Amino acid sequence: MSKIRVEGLKYRYPDMDKLVLDNLNFEVEKGAFIGIIGENTAGKSTLCYALTGLVPNFFKGAYGGTILIDDLDEISDVTRKVGLVFDQPFSQMTGSKTTVYEEIAFGLENSGVEREEMRIRIDESLRLMDIEHLQNKNPYDLSGGQMQRVAIASVLAMKPDVIVLDEPTSQLDPKGSDEVFQVITKLAKSGITIIMAEHKLEKLAEYASKILLLHKGKQIAFGSPEEVFSRDDILEYGIAPPVYTRIAKAVKPKTQAGFYPVTMKDLMQQWNVGDK
Ligand SMILES: Nc1ncnc2c1ncn2[C@@H]1O[C@H](COP(=O)(O)OP(=O)(O)O)[C@@H](O)[C@H]1O
Ligand SMILES: [Mg+2]
Known part of the structure; x- marks a missing residue:
């Protein structure tokens, strides 16, 4: 069973003097949909990086506490099981592939997945993201919403246990945003664990099982959307319910x-x- 346990997580970027993540403690059950909210600079993106191992492996800096996934706390295991989708779909494309199909195949080829297995996984990801009809198109000819769905499909094809999305619709127009939310809802129903930093609270209220509210790197609340959005002090954290x-x-x-x-x-x- 894939469960994530974050205990006493602290992090500071190199050469900075303040903690960006300051003693986070929460647990995520398999299949849960967790929304991370908080005003700009609250630490949402940094937490997404910590969950995928980019912090501290790539960003370095001072790190404390543990993130246990399936009770394994080795970062190599964490990175294998957790896939990350960034806010800017454009920056996630490999830049070297001329079709959506090849784009999604890229990560699988690199990790030595067999041809037949690769085809099955790509077809499944294309289907889940509603982009089968785009598979022969050039990724750079797509709309933002379509490109983000390709980015998510590429992550999905790697079969992560957990998918972390950092404001995946923040760079998209309303139509693209809706497209992406639709496929994320489908994903949530498929049983994969989803952790998503997001500004659009109406969407989170509808889909998230729990909300983590961050403020200046501190964990203010971790509870149901009703519980967190009903807080009388929520405006103090820069959140309009x-x-x-x-x-x-x-x-x-x-x-x-x-x-x-x-x-x-x-x-x-x-x-x-x-x-x-
Ligand atoms: N690479 C970095 N180096 C130093 N400080 C950073 C870096 N990235 C983010 N920060 C700082 O960490 C804090 C949290 O940022 P971030 O995680 O991006 O918050 P959010 O995603 O909630 O807007 C901010 O004060 C930001 O300036
Ligand atoms: Mg951010």
Whole structure:
């Protein structure tokens, strides 16, 4: 079973004097969808790098605590099992391949996956990302949303246990953003563990099982979207809660459980409106 346990994680970039990750402690169950939120410079990207081993292996710096995956804490195991998708799809393309198919094949070729197995994995990734029809196109002729789906497909084909996405839709227009969220939802349903830094809280409210709120490198909260978005002090951390939560906050007291609704569905249910 693939479970991630982060214990006392601390990190400081080389030659910097302040901790960028300051004592993080949380656990992620297999198949969970975790949203990482926080204002700019909160440490979201750095945490994504730590989860994939880039911190401290690539960025160096001072590191403390442990990240245990399946109770293995060797970074080589971590990097093997965790795939990372960056915010900028363009920068993730190899730059040397002329078709989407070859682009996705690149990582597999490098890790010596057999031809037949390679074909199966690429077909599966293309299907999951809804890009079968693009497989013979040049990656650089694609839209941002399509390119990001190719980037995710390339990561998926490596069969990671966990996929970490660092604001994968921040560089995309609304259409591209929707396309990417749609395939991420599909991924979540497929049972793969997803950890995603994201600004679009309405989307996280809908899909995330838990939210990790960071502020200046510190872990402020780790709980359900209802629990975290209902916090009365959330604005202090530079977070405007989802629009449905704001509406509910403005006009109604909290629910019996002490939380505000976070999605339109929840809000309508609480107010007994809509389909019966
Ligand atoms: N390569 C780096 N070297 C030094 N400091 C960095 C580096 N990358 C990020 N930082 C600093 O680390 C802090 C957290 O940054 P980051 O993880 O990018 O936050 P977020 O993704 O939440 O915006 C910021 O203060 C940022 O300036
Ligand atoms: Mg970032």
